[in-house]
Amino acid sequence: MRLEPVANPTLLRQLGLPALALCATVLVAMALALLAGADPFAVLGQILTGALGSRLAVLETLNRATPLIFTGLAVAVAFRAKLWNIGAEAQLYAGAIIAVLLGTGAMGAPFVLPVSAVVALLAGAMLLLVPVLLKVRLGVDEVVTTLLLNFIMALFVSYLLEGPLKDPMGMGWPKSPALIPEARLPRIVDGLRLHWGFALALIAAGIVWLIQTRTTLGFEMRAVGANIRAARFAGMPVNAVLVKTALLSGGLAALAGWSEVAGAKGHLSLDLSPGFGYTGIIVAMLALLHPLGVVVTALFVAGVFVGADAMSRAAGVPTYIADMLLAVALLFMVLAIALTRVRVVRG
Amino acid sequence: MGGAVIEILISASFWAAVLRIASPLIFATMGELICERAGVLNLGIEGIMVIGAFAGWMAVYLGLPLWGGVAVAFGAGALFGLLHGVLVVPFGLSQHVVGLGVTLLATATAYFAYRLALPEVTTPPKITPFQAWEVPVLSDIPLLGPALFAQTPLTYAAFACAGVVAFVLYRTPLGLALRAAGENPAALEAQGVSVSGIRIGAVMVGSGLMAVGGSFLTLSAFSSFFFEMVNGRGWICIALVVFGAWRPGKAVLGALLFAGFDALQIRLQQTPLGAVVPYQLFLMLPYVLSILALIAMSRRAQVPAALMVPYTKGER
Amino acid sequence: LAQEPLKVAGIYTVPVEQQWAGRIHQAAEAAKAAGVVDYSYTENVANTDYPRVMREYAESGVKLIVGEIFGVEAEAREVAAEYPEVAFLMGSSFMPDAAANPNLAVFDNYIQDASYLSGIIAGAMTTSGNIGLVGGFPIPEVNRLMHAFMAGVRETRPDATFQVTFIGSWFDPPKAKETAFAMIEAGADMLYAERFGVADAAMERGVLAIGNVIDTQADYPETVVASALWHFEPTFDAAVAAVTAGTFTAENYGVYSYMQAGGCSLAPLGTFEGKVPAAAMELVAARQAAIMDGSFTVAIDDSEPTSS
Amino acid sequence: MSETALGAEVVLRLDQITKRFGRLVANDAISLTLHRGEVLALLGENGAGKTTLMNILFGHYMADTGSVTAFGQPLPPGQPKAALAAGIGMVHQHFTLADQLTVLENITLGTESLWSLGRGRAAAREKVQSLSRDFGLAVDPRARVSDLSVGERQRVEILKALYRDARILILDEPTAVLTPQEAEALFQTLRLATARGLSVIFISHKLHEVMGHSDSCVVLRHGRVVGQVATRDTDRRALAAMMVGAEMADSAVAPGVAGPVRLSLRGIRAGALRDVSLDLRGGTITGLAGVSGNGQAALADLIGGALLPEAGVMQVDGAPVLQWSPRAAIGAGVGRIPEDRHKTGTVADFTLAENAVLETYATRFSRAGLVDWAAVRAHTERLIAAYDVRCPGPEARIRLLSGGNMQKLILGRVMEETPGILIANQPVRGLDVGAIAYVHGRLVAARDAGAAVLLISEDLDEVMGLSDVIHVISEGRLSPAFARGALTQGELGLWMVGHGFGEGAAHAA
């Protein structure tokens, strides 16, 4: 058995296989519901209602997708240049820290939002720069350094929140003071959580797409990723390209944290991110590293989670089913996407 | 501070703690090492450790003997390994995504199953875990004896496992084939050995070992299953494989070093230093030192050439 | 005409095995078993998702939502404001705000009274005077109980020294156990078991331990001398009664955790009956009586405890 | 060679093999027989289907129709294992060795039961050593493959087959990457093998090898057999005509008109280079002869900007070079045709258009950091037409091109910048005769337009045929310049193995 590329996949193939993946996920959901003693036939409806069934549901899905778009972009940019940035989680927190540092009174309107965004971007960039310089100069594997930095950053945030950044009015709970109103991203819809961070994420996706397809830097980043030797031979400044990639990637991941603090939360706590940095990897790869695809897959991942989570309550099954279904949907989906471009043949 | 550190370092109990803390890491690191040596990065490790911790414990809770629990953990890990292997080897899907997906799936499956099995329990039930077994004679050696030879059987097994992995890798045809699969799969295929077979097999066995590492937490280090109890240990093992330059011996050394820092920071927190230095700094110690160690030995590491490179027959 | 059970939902950021959430969950389950409430819950909710889950429950017709908003104070209060017909009983370090959120009441595990009493026993039972405390994170819920415990210890053992360590996780019993081992090596013969795993280390090394929030003596009959128990039932029952009666307001339910309200107690000595010095037990009895009649109050100190 | 071969028993029979890749018919009803002790040469243009056929024979691919019979037994399709068991050994065009493993490990890989404990290493080493002796394949079994030269690696590949007692040996372009000496040694080995009853199929684009070392030739074109002849009944011209389907004109290259010195090196030390002095003149092709691994790569890298001199002076058009890098070199008018078109010359997953501007995107095709893709496409279309690159279009991935067409695109990419200095490193390696003639023609045209061309090649015929001036490189040292025709092939060969150096006057010029 082997795989053979399909030169021009038919529309049926391109749409049918992902649809099949979704159906398979629903079947798994039904089986799990049955196992948990719930009504398997209500499951699909409950997931859909949970993710899209009301204005609240839709906005919550968009809201949860927002940081995923940023981290997904961060990963897509880095992976395209074969820079294995597993540290988006840490960079996210770097951005969040900056949002607090500059947003709690250090600066007022109208500068605080743009300035803190830019500084957050730089902070995330710097955080990724270290592993990248280590890789470029000493050949230290960046998968490991970026991964380890996640733990170090988590502990650093914990230190900040129990030390210098602790909210004096927080009754001892480890969290930062609240941002001043001028430092908050306004909401798009009054009363609901969706904020302008979502719009910024969409804009960021557009910009990244333009960078990758239209600019010389994008060309260089793709070339370095696809064949670093050829890129070097052709005279591309490979190390500089890697550094720039790191800056862009780390910066985007930091914006995820910045927008969560400035937009959604208004303060920083230890659990700001339930793994957005890691999920960003999933989002990016599902999108085949395409910046615009990242938007779609982030919405998909957020929708499956929100929908399945709501379903767990409606059906009365353990909430962990949401993560299970997200994982199942993800694995089926990557398989389906892969199979649109190759077919299994004997020989 | 130097005095305090030295005092800690010369105590037998410190070294006993190091071996205990290192044991689950050694199992899981060997598992990851096998996978990577065959060319497959297995980011499913964190979740596979969770499922191992759960399945091993559940089996014993339901009446199996302790070693039976270990076997069940291995089986459960191998099963998720099979999933990972099938998706990334013949289908060549992204090892990053599938790995993270497997971690998510395995973790959620363990939690879901636990909640279904024990819906009413609020204090996790206990089993009788492995007890320390003092090796006759050897455990009487002063200092060394109580440190090295008064451990639970699963700790001895961890070190034995590393030995077996090293032997298989370097001394048997199977190990040779496995290394070749990670270096140049085409070379293996050209010699008539199925790359897919070797890689899937390696991922299954490796995942089984990761799960056994997880089960150490519930069958030896502790006696109940807790959510989130694996607590990032799997990710550490990914780092340990690189730290160990993909060699079993060095990886074990890395695990011991990491465990050493961990045991040290626990003890340092109770010295006068602990009153002034934020505890997070202590907790950071093992990670920071890992990075420094990586930098120190960066030039020499030899990455398996075909790591993360999917292999499909008849393509170049 | 039998009354419809009140629809109640619990939202926890941790699995219900966590002691704190577990006590709430148990109280609610008990009320459900008694037919008073119709209870459902969601556990392990990330704070990011917490406001969404609150909204979902509120929109689904739940009348009382119990949970914890330590990490999402501002957002949660906003949600509560949008659903004035739903009662929110939330674990929080802050006071209720009747003006902004007339439907949001707060509570916390104010069981310092029981912790203090357990400290008296611990002080009497330690021989080395060296006591180890292993905690998850230094948050107020943990700190105040540790401080009360240490104050109790000093009553019977004024020269006592304390080793305090936080492991940076709620759920890592192996790590808690290792930490406890290290404390025992450093001379501790009495451990304050804030986390799972600590009593196990004490048991293996033959030293004693004091339980916290839940009673674990059944699992460690030779080890756990006494435990400070939290009873959420008074809090829960009061809230249910208020909602049913339509009188639920922005109160501080924290007092329902006080010993006077039956919100906490010292677990029965059980296997250690008769093994604790009589003088200590007399002191415990005296203090307990004083606490009950209000002549003695245990200080509430939420600051991070350190080793001494 | 031996007269006995053709009358001997048939060891291998391919019958009506057809293989399609999508719409492309790579093999079209190909039949072929191989006799015991026979050396059969398989020829054809790039993309004719030779490798595909051998891959089917070995079980890497499965034929759509047709069958393979070895020693009278039909081979199950698609199973390399079965082919190995039937005594077929294959040396791939791109070696299949694991670099980090030792020679012995590569050879014994897969030969023992995977489940046996321990490996019979002593016995295996013994066997390898005796095979080495018997077949003249000197290589240290304990050496790591990564430390071996290309020639040694090929010996390991052959040992792999012999170790498994192969009776039929298939070699895909075995000499494409070998020096003349190594190639000669290889054929020596093959002679020893056939004398012991082995049968050999080798694929080659080099007609002199085919003429000198085969018993019979099979020529493929567009996936079909266009001719099968006994070698003694044919000649190079006839074979070439069969391959390309037309007569090829032999073109003698007229000497160039030497211009000013474009590049000069004085006392350069860099990488493997030791005290090298060299002048490249406009209007001149300077040939660099030498056994590979003697500093050619370092010299090419040095001039191409990838390597910095540690000592000595380098001047381009009379100005000393200060800042040097690939980008600086390109800027200074140095054109580079790299040795390895797959690894350094192109980005396989990029389109032709993207590959065409790999060196010039920033200087010629962008404004304010934005790439002008319309201009890139137009430029590529021009290149494709001007350099006869056969491809689906500028948007096709270059991965899909045959080596010859890839090379033409690289050639176009470089020539289009009208370089003053042109380094052509193994420019025709692996190409068929038609493509070779084309590339050579272009090099001469560049010279005639005034460029200083440095032609690096291991093929003495190529160097002697094209160059106006020849240097020999050996162990990082450069011989004096020899004018066209000044030395015979034999005299150059002496320089190549190191004679003549160190006699003081060597660095005149």
Ligand SMILES: Nc1ncnc2c1ncn2[C@@H]1O[C@H](COP(=O)(O)OP(=O)(O)OP(=O)(O)O)[C@@H](O)[C@H]1O
């Ligand atoms: N795996 C494949 N998928 C699709 N097309 C292929 C594949 N392998 C070969 N081809 C096509 O089949 C044809 C024959 O290729 P093959 O490799 O057999 O040529 P060749 O004669 O060996 O060429 P060369 O002299 O360059 O080595 C080519 O047109 C090639 O593009």
Ligand SMILES: Nc1ncnc2c1ncn2[C@@H]1O[C@H](COP(=O)(O)OP(=O)(O)OP(=O)(O)O)[C@@H](O)[C@H]1O
């Ligand atoms: N998987 C594949 N898909 C499509 N075409 C392929 C594939 N594998 C090989 N080919 C094609 O087969 C042809 C011959 O391949 P081969 O490896 O013989 O390269 P080549 O043309 O000889 O180049 P070189 O000599 O530089 O290696 C090329 O046209 C190549 O593009």
Ligand SMILES: [Mg+2]
């Ligand atoms: Mg070929």
Ligand SMILES: [Mg+2]
């Ligand atoms: Mg070729």
